[in-house]
Amino acid sequence: MGSMNYEEFVEACKDFESMSSKFSDGWELVTVSEPTSSVYLKKKVSCVKKSVKYNPPGVADAAEQDKACEDGDEVVVLENGELSEIHDPSAVSEEGEGELLTYDYHIVYSIAHSVPVLYFNAYNSSGKLLTLDEIWDSIPETHKEQVLANRWESLTQQEHPLLGRPFFQLHPCGTAKLMTLALEKTGPQTISKKEGKYIASWLSMFGPVAGLVVPVEYFK
Template sequence: MTCLSYVEFVTGCREFLKTSEMLGDSWNFNSSDQDDSISYLKKTLCFKMDEATSSERRKKQTVEEEEEDISNMEHEPPDPSCISLSNSNNFITYEYHIVYSISHSVPTLYFNAWHASGKILTLQEVWQRINEQFSKHIEKNKWNSLTQTEHPVLGRPFFQLHPCHTATLMRDLSFDSNFTPESLKKYIISWLSMYGPVVGLEVSIGYFDK
């Protein structure tokens, strides 16, 4: 298995952050309020509702509902004030954290998601919004793949992609324990490119060119 020490994790994150800044990506370092030596990476993204919902879920809309929507659009002239309100409420905000797992000695992806109203998504809603490519696997292994738990740094409920297989996956990608700052950065990028897309977090191809 391929594990990281906390120092290696921080080194990899700092190298990753340099590339993020070069690409104009929005990752940044954060620290615990109680202990500034405990750090994690953070990024916030905003999605339209249909972007945050899996294709499989979108397909469930019936033909009748689609026809009704079209009919309403044809017979009811849009009110600009209503459009503004609709647009403002049609977004879901995701906040992603890359956190070190002490128990597994690997990076772990934590995140929270909430509606424009400020209401946090339920675990069921999060499961329903998994990328279609991964939804069948998550559906079969819900409680061992993605659950809600306490954030190890903030102490608040967050959703977590379980890290139990990370070390084995990274070993299969030919990472070994002879790390350099550059290889630690590649470790973080490779890991994130596998876990991030599951919950809507895509990794720019630019990270692999730097």
């Protein structure tokens, strides 16, 4: 029940792109003609990696802070491996200049596993790709132990199936099982495999490992 065929993936991507447009979340549906006509979703995010101490007004516990990365030119902070949106610059105490990183996220269909797969790359300000070791090191602390315990079966570098270039990939082997549990919990009538909420639900489970957080607006 947690898997989907390619036609369902295409419909879900179209719906997810429409939802993203409403929330100005930056996802775009792309069509490629070779080697076969296929679609994928993409989104770019720019972040500043720096050491900070952030105490927003009215928030006593840092764990209560929203972790999100904004599109465009707005600068956010990569704090302790997690992307944190900074609303009030006066609440930030910075150490060092920090490093500008650009994340390029792609959602691609896996024919072998019949599920969406998250591919991504990360670049520094000079355009140099981060290494696999640097990507492993950047995994948020809440996910790092689990991922690094099975690193070669969790997050590795693979060839992008549509672009033929090296990308980092979150392995899809457990996706169908996790989505089956999610659909059983919410009910198949609540999340249709042809709707953007399927993509949003899947991305909310896998995205945070790569520093990507799904806005709650998708689930309202």
